[in-house]
Amino acid sequence: MKLGLFGFGCVGQGLWKVLHETKGIRADIKRICIKHPDKQRPVPTHFFTTHAADILDDPEIDVVVELIDDAEAAFEIVSGALSRGKAVVSANKKMIAHRLPELYALQQKTGAPFLYEGACCASIPIIRNLEEYYDNDLLTSVEGIFNGTTNVILTKIFEENLSFGEALKFAQANGFAESDPTLDVEGFDPKFKLCILLLHAFGVFVQPEKVLHFGIHRLNDFDIEFARSRGSVLKLVARCFRENDKVAAYCLPRFVQKGHRYEGVRHEYNAVTLESGFSERQVFVGKGAGDKPTGCAVLSDISALHYQYKYEYRKFGQNGTFFDTKGTLLTVYVRHEHEGQVTESDFSEITERYASNKAKYLVGKIQLEKLQTAAWLREPGVNVIEYV
Numbered sequence: 001m002k003l004g005l006f007g008f009g010c011v012g013q014g015l016w017k018v019l020h021e022t023k024g025i026r027a028d029i030k031r032i033c034i035k036h037p038d039k040q041r042p043v044p045t046h047f048f049t050t051h052a053a054d055i056l057d058d059p060e061i062d063v064v065v066e067l068i069d070d071a072e073a074a075f076e077i078v079s080g081a082l083s084r085g086k087a088v089v090s091a092n093k094k095m096i097a098h099r100l101p102e103l104y105a106l107q108q109k110t111g112a113p114f115l116y117e118g119a120c121c122a123s124i125p126i127i128r129n130l131e132e133y134y135d136n137d138l139l140t141s142v143e144g145i146f147n148g149t150t151n152v153i154l155t156k157i158f159e160e161n162l163s164f165g166e167a168l169k170f171a172q173a174n175g176f177a178e179s180d181p182t183l184d185v186e187g188f189d190p191k192f193k194l195c196i197l198l199l200h201a202f203g204v205f206v207q208p209e210k211v212l213h214f215g216i217h218r219l220n221d222f223d224i225e226f227a228r229s230r231g232s233v234l235k236l237v238a239r240c241f242r243e244n245d246k247v248a249a250y251c252l253p254r255f256v257q258k259g260h261r262y263e264g265v266r267h268e269y270n271a272v273t274l275e276s277g278f279s280e281r282q283v284f285v286g287k288g289a290g291d292k293p294t295g296c297a298v299l300s301d302i303s304a305l306h307y308q309y310k311y312e313y314r315k316f317g318q319n320g321t322f323f324d325t326k327g328t329l330l331t332v333y334v335r336h337e338h339e340g341q342v343t344e345s346d347f348s349e350i351t352e353r354y355a356s357n358k359a360k361y362l363v364g365k366i367q368l369e370k371l372q373t374a375a376w377l378r379e380p381g382v383n384v385i386e387y388v
Helices: 010-021 071-083 093-110 126-131 148-160 164-173 188-202 221-229 291-305 368-373
Strands: 002-006 028-033 063-066 087-090 139-145 232-243 246-257 269-276 280-287 329-336 347-355 360-367 383-386
Touching (some): 010 028, 010 291, 063 071, 071 087, 071 093, 139 188, 148 221, 148 269, 221 232, 329 368, 360 368
Parallel strands (some): 002 028
Antiparallel strands (some): 329 383
């Protein structure tokens, strides 16, 4: 196969490396479209172009691989390639999460395959497993640690006693976090992955704005000491689950007890837990960040195209499943700064309260829908952690 590659950053260079170290895949990168032609790169200059048409309109290029960080530009590339009947591989979780209905429709119209395993948890082949192995199983929930950056930060906090700020600086200095870490630390990134997995797990399209997300960006020393006092560590966990025909989803930090399966998932590793009626619980663990782990997932998709593989989306529209957060009850720890900042009437039950000069918190049960719309959740002095 002849490949046209868009983007040559961390993942693009990772793909170049694994492609040239793998002997079993018959594929060559013919052209690479980049934004800044003057930047020094470890590849001969004749591979590069700044014109998308040099790839999209080249009849010799069978597969377009999209690995850029601009979601809007990525959609133009992917939709343009699919419209021309070319196979496409992408790792752009933000673009896919927001534009999945349109991309699904394009696949149905053109018959061109669109694969994106690299968009969800890097080296863990979760989409392929949901598509194939769990096609006819009674899947009830998918959850896990979907973001390597926050897991690096939380590992440093709880294992080396770093503050949040110190751990974030470590993650940035070692290439695990961007200079602007908002998408990771505020929980956008795992939410995008969750929206993609909702389609492959339960057959529902869910726009990201409908899913509650809250990251680790407001974590402070009081929260960290509270976790330690309860024999817990913290992990950022994304979860979707089915109850009868209803599917709900959210992404929140969670207190994880010592000995829990997520406690040992450290540094940039991710974990995905599947619960189902037949196979009960299965846990997948692997590197969720880095050039080679993500490049490996992209390479796996390219390899699958050799065998005319495509997602069949067999769960889409099955059994009348729909997305609805009404009636979903969560138990949460809410740390806040002053009395009256949190509307206690939003809670169906409060089991614990604490107040001192250092901080105030409550532990209680609240409807997911109520938490998602609560104005106090957006106030800077408030932090929320799932308490299970």
